[in-house]
Amino acid sequence: MEFEMSNTCNLEDIMCSGQVSSSIRTHRDHLPPLPMPYDDAFVTQLREFIPHLHEAKFYGGEPFLIPIYYQIWEAIAELKPELFMFVITNGTVLNSRVKDLLQKGRFELAVSIDALDKTKLESIRKNVHLETLLEHIDYFSTYSRQHHRPLH
Ligand code: SF4
Numbered sequence: 001m002e003f004e005m006s007n008t009c010n011l012e013d014i015m016c017s018g019q020v021s022s023s024i025r026t027h028r029d030h031l032p033p034l035p036m037p038y039d040d041a042f043v044t045q046l047r048e049f050i051p052h053l054h055e056a057k058f059y060g061g062e063p064f065l066i067p068i069y070y071q072i073w074e075a076i077a078e079l080k081p082e083l084f085m086f087v088i089t090n091g092t093v094l095n096s097r098v099k100d101l102l103q104k105g106r107f108e109l110a111v112s113i114d115a116l117d118k119t120k121l122e123s124i125r126k127n128v129h130l131e132t133l134l135e136h137i138d139y140f141s142t143y144s145r146q147h148h149r150p151l152h
Contacts, residue, residue, distance in 0.1 A: 001049070002057045005038050005068060009061040011090055012126040013114070022061060023127070036068075043071045050076055055084040064093035070101070077104045088112060092128060094136040102143055109140050110152035 009021040018025030025031050056076065063069050064087075076083050084106050091111040101107075115121040118130040137151075144151040 001053050001055075002059070003069065003072065004059040006036060006066045007034055007061045008065045009090070010065060010092060010127055011062070014124055014126065020061065038068050040071070043068065043075060046072065047075055047079060050079040050083070053080065053083055055086065057086040059088055060090075062090050062093060063087050064089055064098050070097070073101055073105060082106060084108065086110070089140075090125070090128070091133050091136045091140070094139055099139075106147075106149075107143075108149045108152075109144060111137055111140060113137075 007018075007020050007022045007025065009016075009023055012021060012023045012027060016024055018029040018031060019034075022033060025033065056072075058069055060066060073085070076085065081104070086108050088110045089112070091113060113121065113133065114124045116130075121130050121133075122128055141151050
């Protein structure tokens with residue numbers, strides 16, 4: 001099952017659009033937020049499907065900034081903790097909540113970066129700082145290695 005439920009994102013990458021990034025929608029497009037059709041009732045309805053899933057994939061926006069994903073991840077931790085979960089992150093969000101979450105689930109991560117040259121990276125990925133991003137990638141890499149999973 002694949003989840004692509006919100007455009008909440010803290011970046012304004014030059015090749016992206018307001019449909020995919022809420023920050024672009026606000027700051028570049030000067031448009032109001034997209035409506036969020038998914039609510040607590042959706043998560044409740046999802047519960048009966050979770051035990052039957054083989055894998056779950058989460059896309060953004062930036063998944064680690066999307067509140068309803070945390071509700072879904074909690075439900076998965078409760079109902080099928082062994083479920084394989086794939087998350088594509090921009091690598092900028094790493095706090096205690098994310099770290100706790102990673103320990104609770106079987107996560108495989110992909111970090112989207114467009115360059116490792118600082119000037120190039122920060123000119124493409126607006127709001128990214130290379131040094132912080134590399135620290136986060138290092139954490140995700142250690143996490144993945146410890147759990148014998150690839151980091152993409
Ligand atoms: S991280 Fe992804 S969603 Fe956010 S601005 Fe960049 S490409 Fe768009």
